[in-house]
Amino acid sequence: MALKLARLGKQKKIPDSLPFWLLLPTVLILFIVQIYPTVYTAWLSLQERKPTGWIYVGTKNFERLFRSSLFNESVGHTIVFLVSFIALTMLLGFLTALLLNQKIRFVGFYLSLIFIPWVISTIISGQAFRLLVTPDYGVFAGILQDPALFPPNGISVLTDARPSPWFGSFPFPPSKGMILLVIASTWRSLPFTALLILASLQMIPTEIIESSRIDGANGWQIIRFILVPIILPTLVVTIFNLILTGMNGVAIIISLTGGGPGTSTQIISYLLYSLGWGQIQFSQAAALGLIIAVVNWILILATLRLTKVEEAR
Amino acid sequence: MNTKSKLTTLLSFLLVLGLLAACAPAPAPTQAPAEKPAATQPPAEKPAATQPPTEAPAEVKDVVTWFQYDAENMDEKANEAVGNAYLRATMPLFNKAFAGKLNWVNQPKAFDKMEAELINLAQGGGDVPDIYELFNSVNNFERNGTLQDLSEWAKAQPWYKDLDSSALQACTGTDGKLYCIPLAQRPQVVFVWTGRFPNGYPTTIDDFLAQAEALKKEGHYAITFFGSTDKGGSGAYRGLNTMITSFGGRYDDGKGNMLLNTPENLAAIRFIREIVAKGYAPDTVFAGGFEEEASYMDSSAGSFPTGLHSWKFQNNMTAPDGKKYDTGTFEDPLNAFKDGELVLAHFPAAPGKTPGCGTLPEALAIPVGAKNTQGAYDFINWIMSPEQYPAFVTNVGGGLPTLKTALTDPTFADDVIIQQAAKVVSESACRPWFGSLARPSEAQPLIMNALYKAIKEVGDDQIEGVLTQAQEEYNAGN
Missing domain, CATH: 3.40.190.10 (Periplasmic binding protein-like II)
Structure with a gap:
């Protein structure tokens, strides 16, 4: 057996490098937990369930999905949510990191405080934000629903009708529910984002900043031309993380808005959840899952491309 | 890389594989192949290998149920406290009544996920329960081939003729087959x-x-x-x-x-x-x-x-x-x-x-692939018995009894909610929302x-x- 293996090795039918064999178990496990589910999802997206079993229906599930009014609406909600969530989180995360990067007292304490939202479960975060704005019974209900403060009828975040869209049927401006969702999601993702950026900022030698100051650079110029280019790789990783969190996160929507008011916070991942667990349409859910995966890849590749262009400049 | 190194590498690889295999969950000893739906089908036997040589001839089989209630949740202020307490009190009674034959095992499930979970499991050939608490339409289950047809078995049972026809309708699929046994109506x-x-x-x-x-x-x-x-x-x-x-x-x-x-x-x-x-x-x-x-x-x-x-x-x-x-x-x-x-x-x-x-039913169903179909039949018959039925309707169903003669049972005759609800229903046109x-x-x-x-x-x-x-x-x- 050993001789046979040795012979095979000599004939290059099996690789003879140690790293190959060491990596093989990992590759096998990845195949089981990633490749197989992907292939199964692709297969499922082309089937339809009948009492007698699965039948092949080609692209029918995709067609039904594209014809569904909720799918088109959800795409709009997803764009609004993703852009707002990523922009707000990156901006606040960067500012927080800049603040924490200053030589101030109790930085460790502030860091511990700021990390609290990250360690709280998503469902609890959503519930907490919901309790703040629940009509009539919420913590801020008295303030928000006061017509004197917010004429003419006060604000009811979870029930106010969405504003008329400015651009055809594209859901912008967003509903108050969507704004709350963006705020709650940002609140939760901010600590990790800030920490990643802070770690990166702390790697920058202070000499660079000081010499740029001597050369006459102002604060904005230091950020724009020194800090951002240096920490760009970290920013890209952070954006990847936020894209995936925003695209695939559904727990906070379930606990915060339940997709409402109406359908105004139903982003595409919520639709996926609803199709699979609510409507028990596993095939359509699989089709949507594949679409989401492709969109994730496109967004990540686009971000990579943009940052390469930025690096080249 | 010489032969010795290759052998070492191969052995290391096999060792890793062995460790992985050891970490994998062992197949459940009671696992059996999924059954085809058939009202008269005998229950699946447990693999012989799982029977210790000293075991008594009469094997105690599990009847696995899926309820939205949890017998182990002792919180009196929990949302499902009524159903939880019912299971806690009733499971020992069942196990006593079927001592040496059946053992009631409940797996609590989230009320808004259990339907999808059952359909998914049944499609994938996973471990489905023997009894499923059903409180919505049977149409999804029918479309997915998830539940056994109980028509023939139910007709042969003594309580069948006493069942309200509209309740039976709620358990009947579009193909005319009876997919569940309605115990209560939830108007x-x-x-x-x-x-x-x-x-x-x-x-x-x-x-x-x-x-x-x-x-x-x-x-x-x-x-x-x-x-x-x-x-x-x-x-x-x-x-x-x-x-x-x-x-x-x-x-x-x-x-x-x-x-x-x-x-x-x-x-x-x-x-x-x-x-x-x-x-x-x-x-x-x-x-x-x-x-x-x-x-x-x-x-x-x-x-x-x-x-x-x-x-x-x-x-x-x-x-x-x-x-x-x-x-x-x-x-x-x-x-x-x-x-x-x-x-x-x-x-x-x-x-x-x-x-x-x-109106929607509170019913019991037997999934396709249930391991103990006969136990499930025994379970339903036991719940439908005059001694058990009122408690189930009140605590699990929370609705009106589907057995026409049951309204005269003291449990219901003295229940102010049930009596008022019965009057409301009699004055209304009640039907399942999905038509x-x-x-x-x-x-x-x-x-x-x-x-x-x-x-x-x-x-x-x-x-x-x-x-x-x-x-x-x-x-x-x-």
């Missing part, structure tokens, strides 16, 4: 605080609007209901359906097509819009997450159309006269009923119409999203367009 009724309606709950729409206006002047709401799109659009079968059907409306054409754009539905929607616009209902109606219940619990809203079984989940209530029912348990609504603070009523009907009422729709889980969010838009988001001239769009979208899949 949609109106919970009314008598203190808010001292002259009785209105029986006409005009009277309702007049009384609602009077209550508004006193700073109260006439009604609260689940009007949100949350919870998978379940608002489509709750209070909204009660109001719509009280105008003679419905969601289907009786032939499997969705039909929303009808004069009756339009009239009902305009009535609900009026309630909302004039502030006769609180904002929480549309907030989701069952927030609408709060204004019923503190009696700031005078009435609450919802499922009869919801009394089990009501607690910490304040009556209009300020009396507190705050044990935090299901005793609160029971005491409020006993004191006459709460009563059940039907919704006021539009002129010439009968009050509407949705002839074969894909209720798909229809539910479509209907609810359309109703929400029609009530809250569009002008009067756009209501018909919204309803038509929803029905066309559903019917395209027929």
Whole structure:
């Protein structure tokens, strides 16, 4: 057996490098937990369930999905949510990191405080934000629903009708529910984002900043031309993380808005959840899952491309 | 790389594989191949290898059930406390009655996930339970081939002829097969605080609007209901359906097509819009997450159309006269009923119409692939026995008994809620909300999203367009 293996090795039918064999178990496990589910999802997206079993229906599930009014609406909600969530989180995360990067007292304490939202479960975060704005019974209900403060009828975040869209049927401006969702999601993702950026900022030698100051650079110029280019790789990783969190996160929507008011916070991942667990349409859910995966890849590749262009400049 | 190195590498690899295999979960000793559905099929035998040589000849088999209740949850203030306590008390009785033969094992499941989980498991050949608590349409299960046909077996049982025909209908698929055994009916009724309606709950729409206006002047709401799109659009079968059907409306054409754009539905929607616009209902109606219940619990809203079984989940209530029912348990609504603070009523009907009422079954079903079908039959027969049936209907069903003769049982004859509910149902036209729709889980969010838009988001001239769009979208899949 050993001789046979040795012979095979000599004939290059099996690789003879140690790293190959060491990596093989990992590759096998990845195949089981990633490749197989992907292939199964692709297969499922082309089937339809009948009492007698699965039948092949080609692209029918995709067609039904594209014809569904909720799918088109959800795409709009997803764009609004993703852009707002990523922009707000990156901006606040960067500012927080800049603040924490200053030589101030109790930085460790502030860091511990700021990390609290990250360690709280998503469902609890959503519930907490919901309790703040629940009509009539919420913590801020008295303030928000006061017509004197917010004429003419006060604000009811979870029930106010969405504003008329400015651009055809594209859901912008967003509903108050969507704004709350963006705020709650940002609140939760901010600590990790800030920490990643802070770690990166702390790697920058202070000499660079000081010499740029001597050369006459102002604060904005230091950020724009020194800090951002240096920490760009970290920013890209952070954006990847936020894209995936925003695209695939559904727990906070379930606990915060339940997709409402109406359908105004139903982003595409919520639709996926609803199709699979609510409507028990596993095939359509699989089709949507594949679409989401492709969109994730496109967004990540686009971000990579943009940052390469930025690096080249 | 010499031969020795290769051998070492190979051995290391095999060792890793061995470790991985050791970490993998061992196959369950009771696992058996999935069975095909057949009412007369004998239960699957456990693999011989799992039987120790010294085991007694009479093997104790598990009857695995899926209920939304958890016998091990001792929290008296939990939402499901009534059902939890029932299981805790009843499981030992079953195990005693079937000592040496059957052992009841319950796996608690989330009420809003268990349907999808069962269908998914059944399709994938996973471990399904022997008994499944069913409280919605059987149509999804029928479409997915998930449940066994119980028609022949049920007809041979002594209790079959006593079952209410409409309850049996709720367990019957579009193919005419019986997929579950209905134990209770859960009609949609109106919970009314008598203190808010001292002259009785209105029986006409005009009277309702007049009384609602009077209550508004006193700073109260006439009604609260689940009007949100949350919870998978379940608002489509709750209070909204009660109001719509009280105008003679419905969601289907009786032939499997969705039909929303009808004069009756339009009239009902305009009535609900009026309630909302004039502030006769609180904002929480549309907030989701069952927030609408709060204004019923503190009696700031005078009435609450919802499922009869919801009394089990009501607690910490304040009556209009300020009396507190705050044990935090299901005793609160029971005491409020006993004191006459709460009563059940039907919704006021539009002129010439009968009050509407949705109804769903509380039933037991046997999934395809159940390992102990015979045990499941024994389980259902035991629950249907006169000694066990009333307790199940009251504590798990939370509704009306489906056995026609059971209403005279002292348990029900002395139950103020059951007696009032029976009267409400007899005065209403009750039917399952989905009618002839074969894909209720798909229809539910479509209907609810359309109703929400029609009530809250569009002008009067756009209501018909919204309803038509929803029905066309559903019917395209027929």
